[in-house]
Amino acid sequence: MTLIRSLCATSLLLGTALPAFAATAGPAYGPELQGFEYPYPVEHFNFQSQGKTLQMGYMDVPAKGKANGRSVVLMHGKNFCGATWDDTIKALSNAGYRVIAPDQIGFCTSSKPDHYQYSFQQLAINTHQLLDTLGIQKATLVGHSTGGMLATRYALLYPAQTEQLALVNPIGLEDWKALGVPYRSVDQWYERELKLSAEGIRQYELNTYYVGRWKPEYDRWVDMLAGLNKGPGHTQVAWNSALIYDMIFTQPVYYEFKDLQMPTLLLIGTSDTTAIGSDIAPPAVKATLGHYNELGKHVAKLIPHATLVEFPGLGHAPQMEEPAQFNKTLLQGLNAL
Template sequence: MPQRRSRWLPSLMLTAALPVIAYAEGPEYGPQLQGFEYPYTVKHFDFQSQGKTLQMGYMDVAANGKANGRSIVLLHGKNFCGATWDTSIKTLSDAGYRVIAPDQIGFCTSSKPDNYQYSFQQLATNTQQLLKALGIQKATLLGHSTGGMLATRYALLYPDQVEQLALVNPIGLEDWKALGVPYRTVDQWYERELKVTAKGIRDYERSTYYDGRWKPEFDRWVDMLAGLSKGPGKTQVAWNSALIYDMIFTQPVYYEFKDLKMPTLLLIGTSDTTAIGKDLAPPEVKAKIGHYPVLGKQVAKLIPQSTLVEFPGMGHAPQMEEPAKFHQALLAWLNKTDTLR
């Protein structure tokens, strides 16, 4: 399948004012992110789930150079896609890994079903079916943000199939509902998601993910999300997004970190303040949630074979913010745990 290609900006023949308006509006993408360019060829895995035929988009990138015979699966976050792993895919492929980067159902290049009962167990099962179809019996999991919750659930469901587990600023290091964050219904999430804009995404990520900082290269990922949210499948996208937010809020993995059986790495950017529903929380609750310098240390103590690596001053996505520092730490841990196996 050919690589996806971005839509070109309007002709430079337009007046000077029009390109500014076009940029402000940004691109629009199809319900499975048609029109957005991925760094590697996107394939689709067709499978049956909950009485539906669904497609899971994924990238399968072979080792570049000397292969080490191992596979690593990259699990994206809620406001991310497989494409946002671009530098990690290249780094890990160059290090000898076969790299699988799927888009989960409800996200990005994958199906957005009308009625789907979302659970981390279901998404883990979907991913396990994909890996089985690809002939992968064991793998290392690398999960970011919501993908960290999914990777944890996968490791709990299929412990014999997970060699190593690495979690990058995973959400779910605390149980927000138990801490007093008010519940937002699926309908309320849906109304909120229908109003998503590029500016809103950028402002949220700048303040919550990056401690007020921003890099121009992040704009591509803002356009990716905003273009999906306002494209021809915007109601499908918003509804699935609402269901996924409800899943994240109501299905904590926090209480089961103690049950993880494999070597686990926590990679924590300490300036992150992400907490689902924080905008609804009263001041006294808001003040005590989303403190990653504290959460990383607390959860590291819960996981039997854990290693904690902190990135002081970095935010929610250290693999995107400072790729070289992040990948140096990740590869050092992977190589160390490899020698101990």
């Protein structure tokens, strides 16, 4: 059964693939985001994968006050990091949850291998190994954007270990390649990613994330992305980013939403227009893509035990634009499932 609720909010839009711009001045961070301050201590999980020794950065935040015995795993999006969950981590911890916020391999504080076969299955396996090491046998997964695709894949691989699923403006609510979006090669993605800069990212986010409205706190996340890209790991970061974009485009989870059996909360900003490759899609195709006001309702019908909560007027990252409202809604939804 699908339940639909609506919440009033302001607007925000996002395109997941950032455009190319020339380099500009600004902070530069190490290849594993060395020099950027996280809201909680970052620990590292060392493990073997595909013949390589890798490390996965993560925050493990205990419940503050009375613990409820439950754990929440927060899965970040493509242009985000575990740190961007800052407000949500605090809200969940205050509510009694243990919170794990990992940076996936290829992202942020984690390893960026020269050669790696990226798949959502592999990232899910990595995350499962981390949780097993931490003694977490069952958890609620909260996935945003690309993290929504990963959380879906994790839930399909490990249904017995997934207590609940919450998807925050997940991408992959449609299969772009099946809808006619042209394929962009890894080399093409790489050339694009090499040219990212703080100036270009800020202008892009102003126009798409926040529809002309900018808050000073957004500068921190611009610097995070641009500083990682322009630091000593510049080519390494760009190459891993290109591989990850290829994974996102070529590995849809859309066809398997029907197989999710756990309670699932869909948190959808209705003004989101995210669609991978929409910038190179033919106009007639582009016009059909990324309509989250429709996609949320459609996918809620595909998932057997879904509850859809809509944020009218909000875009791709409601947890960052309206954190107090989002966190209240998330906690209510998790308690109700």
